[in-house]
Amino acid sequence: xxxxxxxxxxxxxxxxxxxxxxxxxxxxxxxxxxxxxxxxxxxxxxxxxxxxxxxxxxxxxxxxxxxxxxxxxxxxxxxxxxxxxxxxxxxxxxxxxxxxxxxxxxxxxxxxxxxxxxxxxxxxxxxxxxxxxxxxxxxxxxxxxxxxxxxxxxxxxxxxxxxxxxxxxxxxxxxxxxxxxxxxxxxxxxxxxxxxxxxxxxxxxxxxxxxxxxxxxxxxxxxxxxxxxxxxxxxxxxxxxxxxxxxxxxxxxxxxxxxxxxxxxxxxxxxxxxxxxxxxxxxxxxxxxxxxxxxxxxxxxxxxxxxxxxxxxxxxxxxxxxxxxxxx
Amino acid sequence: xxxxxxxxxxxxxxxxxxxxxxxxxxxxxxxxxxxxxxxxxxxxxxxxxxxxxxxxxxxxxxxxxxxxxxxxxxxxxxxxxxxxxxxxxxxxxxxxxxxxxxxxxxxxxxxxxxxxxxxxxxxxxxxxxxxxxxxxxxxxxxxxxxxxxxxxxxxxxxxxxxxxxxxxxxxxxxxxxxxxxxxxxxxxxxxxxxxxxxxxxxxxxxxxxxxxxxxxxxxxxxxxxxxxxxxxxxxxxxxxxxxxxxxxxxxxxxxxxxxxxxxxxxxxxxxxxxxxxxxxxxxxxxxxxxxxxxxxxxxxxxxxxxxxxxxxxxxxxxxxxxxxxxxx
Numbered sequence: 001x002x003x004x005x006x007x008x009x010x011x012x013x014x015x016x017x018x019x020x021x022x023x024x025x026x027x028x029x030x031x032x033x034x035x036x037x038x039x040x041x042x043x044x045x046x047x048x049x050x051x052x053x054x055x056x057x058x059x060x061x062x063x064x065x066x067x068x069x070x071x072x073x074x075x076x077x078x079x080x081x082x083x084x085x086x087x088x089x090x091x092x093x094x095x096x097x098x099x100x101x102x103x104x105x106x107x108x109x110x111x112x113x114x115x116x117x118x119x120x121x122x123x124x125x126x127x128x129x130x131x132x133x134x135x136x137x138x139x140x141x142x143x144x145x146x147x148x149x150x151x152x153x154x155x156x157x158x159x160x161x162x163x164x165x166x167x168x169x170x171x172x173x174x175x176x177x178x179x180x181x182x183x184x185x186x187x188x189x190x191x192x193x194x195x196x197x198x199x200x201x202x203x204x205x206x207x208x209x210x211x212x213x214x215x216x217x218x219x220x221x222x223x224x225x226x227x228x229x230x231x232x233x234x235x236x237x238x239x240x241x242x243x244x245x246x247x248x249x250x251x252x253x254x255x256x257x258x259x260x261x262x263x264x265x266x267x268x269x270x271x272x273x274x275x276x277x278x279x280x281x282x283x284x285x286x287x288x289x290x291x292x293x294x295x296x297x298x299x300x301x302x303x304x305x306x307x308x309x310x311x312x313x314x315x316x317x318x319x320x321x322x323x324x325x326x327x328x
Numbered sequence: 329x330x331x332x333x334x335x336x337x338x339x340x341x342x343x344x345x346x347x348x349x350x351x352x353x354x355x356x357x358x359x360x361x362x363x364x365x366x367x368x369x370x371x372x373x374x375x376x377x378x379x380x381x382x383x384x385x386x387x388x389x390x391x392x393x394x395x396x397x398x399x400x401x402x403x404x405x406x407x408x409x410x411x412x413x414x415x416x417x418x419x420x421x422x423x424x425x426x427x428x429x430x431x432x433x434x435x436x437x438x439x440x441x442x443x444x445x446x447x448x449x450x451x452x453x454x455x456x457x458x459x460x461x462x463x464x465x466x467x468x469x470x471x472x473x474x475x476x477x478x479x480x481x482x483x484x485x486x487x488x489x490x491x492x493x494x495x496x497x498x499x500x501x502x503x504x505x506x507x508x509x510x511x512x513x514x515x516x517x518x519x520x521x522x523x524x525x526x527x528x529x530x531x532x533x534x535x536x537x538x539x540x541x542x543x544x545x546x547x548x549x550x551x552x553x554x555x556x557x558x559x560x561x562x563x564x565x566x567x568x569x570x571x572x573x574x575x576x577x578x579x580x581x582x583x584x585x586x587x588x589x590x591x592x593x594x595x596x597x598x599x600x601x602x603x604x605x606x607x608x609x610x611x612x613x614x615x616x617x618x619x620x621x622x623x624x625x626x627x628x629x630x631x632x633x634x635x636x637x638x639x640x641x642x643x644x645x646x647x648x649x650x651x652x653x654x655x656x
Binding site: 038 | 366367368369370371499500501502507509511536537538539540541542543545546547548549550551552553554555556557560561566569570575
């Protein structure tokens, strides 16, 4: 948004729209997989399931109200809430006495590694922007939503936020300045297993070394280049070969019981490849078709049943839309 | 080539072809730009100019003869020659008493940083393979030609060899096993300046640190992913933004007088971006059209005239063919 826009009124107030306090929207805010193995901090992918369900209501007062619909113990102070902090930033750039009430049905478990905080943040800003007549650009929304990530993990990153708002697979080439590149991809099936242990994003970040071997970095940038080319050329074999991480995964995977076995056995079952989703503990696998993705799910179940660790699994596809408005 | 193929005779000897000793081919072996700024050791691009001119003749004896046509002091021992070493490897996988005589008109100056050794190696194996009725695959030819790079710099790398043989822009995702990915690109103009100082590839490699900061590596893999996406999406702005190297260029550019000024002024003149070609000292710049590429050339000339350093310049385009057979 530029200064010129700042002087304008939100589009929704220009016409004969209903009174602000009656305006409400429901959104589905989807889970996302950050990193995509070799794209640490720069790649992310949006999923069709699971989703947070959120209701956002316009208020005629410059304030933000957070409501946890299902009793999940979310921080209700907007500045400390992953959905609230982005809206605080949005209000700072909005003229007039506008505010939002956000009701969150938290379906994506925090700490699962599939973008729970990003879903709340992205859902809130996309819903709010819809009520404002799309006053802000998608890039603005990513910029606001990153404040939710800062609340959640202490770091403003966009590798879950960007795919959650843009849909599909996105590259965040740069954060400062923000440079988001949508990457086309073939239809792929995604199997997720979430073993019920907690890996805090901040802990998962802290165990990484600050320096890496140049030869490993070269291998990694060969792989990310191959992965992007594979997605854009619909080359499934190239995608599979490129899903290799010689830097982050060897360190982080030790936090996830069963990781090596899951990866090996899922690939034997036909998965193209996969790895840690975000900072874990969820593991994702890509497959070329649904029967393979279901077979991969059964492999994951078998392993965690044997280990004796509770888990959830999902079989889904890449969501090309991102946050979806479901009624108005 | 598999074992089955090893038992077969080269195709050219199966039919009523002329006697082996009469069979000769001329090839143009083009210059290449390795690294492409953010793709150190994994990206390369083939140029239309300059080219080595080579003649390859089939012999009925298992030996290799190297001839320097223009008196350039090339090593004539095949095992020590960048064109000879690849042919030694090729002969090891070839049945019968076949050999090659290679005459080299060396137009691409060794040590220029635009793939001089790769051109000799690639030209030799492509020409020889043509005379064998394309007995070997392109990937085999890259594998052989890399032995020429080992002779030249001590390291078997393929970031000049692969684009020289495949044409266009290539990603070498991996050397072991060899995984070459052609990357489509828009028509782009390339301006090269070769300041007449020598930077030995082995020296340029030695000054690099063995470890890099993770945050720099992340920035680099964001850029290479952006560059590949930019080429494939014909997004010139994205190509320009992604032509950034935070790891290699800051170290190597100190070996090249005038580098920072050339880069800055060429971008001011309209170039999308560019940087060190291979390990230098040549500098390349990409432009969207020929007038810009010519303007960029005049900027380069002005700078090196002022510095008082002899130089060559080239204005050319991306060569989508690679080594070209020019008569038979």
